[in-house]
Amino acid sequence: MALLRASDYERMLDLVVEVLETDAPESVWPLMAAHLREAFACDTVIFAELFLPRQSGRAEGWAPENLGDSVRDIVERRMRQRHPLIAYLEANQQRPVTMTQICEHWRHSLWRSEARRDFGTTHQMGLPMPGVPGAVRAVSLGRKGDFTDHELALATRIQPLLLSADKHIRELRRVREERERRSGVPALPHHDLTPRELTVLGLLAEGLTTEAIGRRLAISPHTVNRHLEKVYRKLGTNNRVSTVLLARGTGLVAG
Template identity: 35%
Template structure:
């Protein structure tokens, strides 16, 4: 079993690396779904990228069959799923973000809970594993992995904990891509980045360069080493034909890759 989980972890790692080359932020988490379920011994996964509360929050699911079933839920049932019982309460009680199953967190209260009954009716599953993103506080964000039959094993929980840094890295990338899209000039920043041969990862590094962050700080934001950041910066300089941070940011503004200074429109010429 350990060898099978190790192979699943390798697949998840490969998917996480591939996700960092995806330009569409909305595709990052769906790419992780199948690999994460296999790693944790599950059958379906829900990712919640905002607070685990009944009142608000988006819910994404994999595989497609699970997503379709969740899409048919009434608002009240979907709100019950959003609440993430018993994980919201469990993780709000401390800063510990170690993955835990619903049965271990709620004990004998879990099988008779409204959430357990709903999941049995809708997805035909009995158990849930909470995998919060490390460091998430308010809101608590992360994934819920589902399975039928027996509860998640200690090995499954260990592998889920190993996966947490990978999930956190993908989520950081997703948020930065969304921030870049919101802050970029009106138009098609993705096309401009592609024309300049910038990868999505290089694009997020460029965004952080514009914030005057050091390589060490950028590395901490992205969860990578300063050496890796410097390699990305070198690639950005080469592709944009620049030699330093200031000229790179100014040139990126002229190209429409970054928001230009107030009162000036983006330049639309070649890189």
């Protein structure tokens, strides 16, 4: 196995610390996706959980922004096309792998040409995520250029952290559901706010204007408004007042 560098261990430690400090389950996967994009210089990160006998499942993706519902269409198409990673997972293979390792004709494949068309990526790496009976699960990374032996070694070390973070998400959800059951406060529907969107939402709840939020985060008012539009869409609101009231009532921000 290729030797890892000190910076690789620093990245892994940073990921562990950030995950453990996060108490919102919907923030963990976006956080991990951001770390994976940086660690592997990749353009896309997709997490998929597939139940193949009934051709169903769930998926989340970032490229680098959240892909929303479109990622489900991509994953469903890959199931129909029998993407090589699916066969690899069905064979109960658990080591990270690149598609060029398991598909001799990857360079001329339909999967590669579609990924290049959609995201500009030409190579993929899969990190299996076993642990759910009846499902095949993996994180798929996409980028221009193949992955090196060193990056495969890094993926092998990061894989257990992803599995632990996935368990952490489930435990956070269990704790939240138990707290909501006891308090009688209704659960907030899954919203998948990114860490940056949660930050913008928190500043909005503090009463800051768009310009003030932009100055605080060193971004333009236009970028702030784009974040707010996504917050509104994910929470099902359409203005600042209703958004802040919903966020406070469900514990997304302090009351």
